[in-house]
Amino acid sequence: MSENFEPRIVAFCCQYCSYAAADLAGSMRLSYPPNVKVVLVPCTGRVDPLHILRTIEDGADGVCVAGCLEGDCHFLEGNFKARKRVAYVQRILNEAGVEDARVRMFNIAASDGPGFAEAARMMTETIRALGPNPLSTKTEKMTEEL
Amino acid sequence: MIIAERKPIKELLEMLAGHDKVLLVGCKGCVTVCNAGGVKEVGVLASALRIARRRQGRPIEIDEMTLDRQCEPEFISWLEEPIREKGYTAIMSAACSVGPQYIAERFDKVAVMPALNTKFIGGTLEHEVWAEFCRACGNCGIHNFGGLCPITRCSKGLLHGPCAGSSGGKCEVRPEVDCIWHLIYTRMKNLGQVEKLKALKPAKDWSSYWSGGVRRVVREDLTL
Structure with missing residues (x-):
């Protein structure tokens, strides 16, 4: 199973920086793993713990929240709030028996296309090492069969 | 207001052992203000419990509902229909301990358990920090x-x-x-x-605190 495992990662990207960085990475023809599916958010401060938990509950192998560099938030402190919320979700996942490394916060500037590509690679490798989300329907079915 | 905080997931899972269909009931009163048992916290807790139970290989169905207040019997009656229709075996109350007690007294066929620890009567010191005042x-x-x-x-x-x-x-x-x-x-x-x-000053008279059993306040002029 692990040989063919292609992680499914959801990235909540701030429109002012990380989303632009993802766009720039594409424009620069930088290659990065296609495992990361981007969700545009107006600010990472909009990302609620429930968004992340439900994403994991619904079977995503990993979730990253990508905001502006610290001090550069368009809304002043949305990315600081997001960082705290990511840490909160990590604590909850730990309590619930899921690896907290499946959720991670990144800070990427709008001009940093290579930074986004690197973050996507790093997250994909982390999740590949962890293996599939034990909550994905596919994994649960295979566990039952075993 | 009453300040409460969520119990550890592990403790809640122990309470829920043997139950597969549960209603998690929040309260829009004090515990919403102190971010322990409002609509959002109920959503997060329900998700966390579902995740934990799936990890244990024993999935659980958890519905969510948040009452205007759990410290008023008339709001507790809003639970009658869902309990009758859905066949829950347990109700987990995310309110101060008044809520689960009212629910337990009203419904004798379902198990009732508290999701929160009721801490104290307090006030806000700064955003998301509370302290005891009374x-x-x-x-x-x-x-x-x-x-x-x-x-x-x-x-x-x-x-x-x-x-x-x-x-x-x-x-x-x-x-x-x-x-x-x-x-x-x-x-x-x-x-x-x-x-x-x-x-x-004479020693404080503590009889208003401990003695005489359950304390009660009655406003005769307003009783029906």
Whole structure:
């Protein structure tokens, strides 16, 4: 199973920086793993713990929240709030028996296309090492069969 | 308001052992304000419990509902239909401990369990930080202390001045806590009423706190 495992990662990207960085990475023809599916958010401060938990509950192998560099938030402190919320979700996942490394916060500037590509690679490798989300329907079915 | 906080997931999972269909009930009163049991916290907790149970290989169905208040019987009756229709075997209440008790008294066929630990009657110190301000002794005398309560806010509950552990206006029990007797003295000094603190007072009558069984308040003029 692990040989063919292609992680499914959801990235909540701030429109002012990380989303632009993802766009720039594409424009620069930088290659990065296609495992990361981007969700545009107006600010990472909009990302609620429930968004992340439900994403994991619904079977995503990993979730990253990508905001502006610290001090550069368009809304002043949305990315600081997001960082705290990511840490909160990590604590909850730990309590619930899921690896907290499946959720991670990144800070990427709008001009940093290579930074986004690197973050996507790093997250994909982390999740590949962890293996599939034990909550994905596919994994649960295979566990039952075993 | 009543300040509460969520119990650890592990403890909640132990309570839920043997139950596969559960209603998680939040409250839009105090526990919403202190972010322990409102609509959002109920959503997060339900998700966390579902995740944990799936990890254990014993999935659980958890529905969510948040009542306007759980400390009023008329709001508790809103649970009658879902309990009758959906066949829940347990109700988990994310309210102060009044909520689960009302639910337990109303519905005798379902297990009832608390999702929160009720901590104290308190106020907000800063965003998302709460502290205890009142111990509900039932006989308020804070006018004798410049409007500040030494029973609750002195770590030792001293009523006749500070202990020797007051240092630089802070308490020896926990340095981040203000010595309330320091604040009381400063305030009485500013009010020009330090002499009032020197007056001998009889021992506090605690009968309004402990004795006589369950305490009760009745407004005869408003009863139906």
